[in-house]
Amino acid sequence: MGNKKSPYELPDRLKPVLEKAKKLEWITIIYLSTVILLMYVVMGASQAMKTAWLEDALSLLPGISFLIATRIYDKAPNTKFPYGYHRVYSIAFLTGAVALFSIGMYLCIDSTLALVMKERPTIGSTVIFDKQIWMGWLMILALMYSSLPAMLLGYKKMPLSKKLHNKILFTDAQTQKADYMTAFAAMIGILGVGAGFWWADAAAALFISVSVIKDGYHNLVEAIKDLMDRRPVHVTDPTHDELVEKIAQEVAQWDWVKDSEVRFREHGQVYFGEIYVIPKQKEISSVAIEQGIAKVKKLHWKIYDLTVMPVSSLKAYRF
Numbered sequence: 558m559g560n561k562k563s564p565y566e567l568p569d570r571l572k573p574v575l576e577k578a579k580k581l582e583w584i585t586i587i588y589l590s591t592v593i594l595l596m597y598v599v600m601g602a603s604q605a606m607k608t609a610w611l612e613d614a615l616s617l618l619p620g621i622s623f624l625i626a627t628r629i630y631d632k633a634p635n636t637k638f639p640y641g642y643h644r645v646y647s648i649a650f651l652t653g654a655v656a657l658f659s660i661g662m663y664l665c666i667d668s669t670l671a672l673v674m675k676e677r678p679t680i681g682s683t684v685i686f687d688k689q690i691w692m693g694w695l696m697i698l699a700l701m702y703s704s705l706p707a708m709l710l711g712y713k714k715m716p717l718s719k720k721l722h723n724k725i726l727f728t729d730a731q732t733q734k735a736d737y738m739t740a741f742a743a744m745i746g747i748l749g750v751g752a753g754f755w756w757a758d759a760a761a762a763l764f765i766s767v768s769v770i771k772d773g774y775h776n777l778v779e780a781i782k783d784l785m786d787r788r789p790v791h792v793t794d795p796t797h798d799e800l801v802e803k804i805a806q807e808v809a810q811w812d813w814v815k816d817s818e819v820r821f822r823e824h825g826q827v828y829f830g831e832i833y834v835i836p837k838q839k840e841i842s843s844v845a846i847e848q849g850i851a852k853v854k855k856l857h858w859k860i861y862d863l864t865v866m867p868v869s870s871l872k873a874y875r876f
Contacts, residue, residue, distance in 0.1 A: 583624070593617075603746070603747060609743045612739055619653045625649065643861065650724050657772060658769075658777050661766055693748070693751050714726060743761055786823075804856060831863065832853070833868050
């Protein structure tokens with residue numbers, strides 16, 4: 558049973574979307590690897606550059622997690638995992654959020670200590686082609702390289718994440734879209750040091766770390782809520798997905814149903830749920846239930862698995 562192909566796959570129209578997302582993530586990983594190397598070479602003693610470098614290194618996690626998850630999520634259910642492997646996306650989302658929040662806290666403490674202890678960074682010069690060049694200019698060029706292509710990749714991933722209902726891909730895209738803020742803050746810090754304001758570097762690093770903490774905390778909360786089986790929400794915001802209401806309306810039209818209650822939860826990209834119904838008659842055929850399940854699944858590809866349960870009262874299932 559473990560080698561059986563999963564009966565549930567993305568619809569044909571979304572398979573190219575997933576492949577494009579995977580390709581963009583590979584490009585992102587290769588690009589970020591060059592950014593991390595370049596930033597390390599030029600960062601010197603700058604606290605802001607160190608913070609930006611660590612953030613760029615951390616930016617590898619979502620892409621790597623996404624690519625690993627795409628190799629697992631559609632494995633067939635088996636005796637050990639009868640509900641399938643779809644929640645691997647939720648686990649990847651949680652892992653990235655914990656890492657982001659943890660590094661953000663570390664950077665915040667490190668930057669605060671640098672300010673309190675009045676550490677004065679020095680940005681020296683180097684000789685290139687027999688010309689002496691201030692390292693600050695090289696740092697700024699490296700920061701531009703770390704942000705502009707990242708923004709473009711983020712914009713390209715954003716619509717794909719919405720189509721796939723993939724939160725880790727959306728978070729990755731959103732973070733890269735906002736990379737210009739990190740680069741801009743670090744540039745101000747470097748220019749501040751060059752102008753004689755020793756505290757500008759650590760202040761810029763502190764600003765970046767607070768931004769990292771904010772994103773990490775938000776993602777951590779959202780990931781935990783998903784794992785606690787909250788009602789499905791949109792990828793772009795925490796508002797309820799109207800698909801659940803659409804399912805409820807579909808069930809209400811079944812001619813053998815007197816009353817009903819619908820409950821769904823997210824498992825990565827897809828939804829699991831239960832439909833509790835009070836039938837009009839004491840006996841209902843299994844054919845009617847199977848036909849109802851088939852109708853609901855036709856509403857959207859995200860509806861992965863559901864159970865229709867006849868009950869005598871909805872009191873225990875209605876909130």
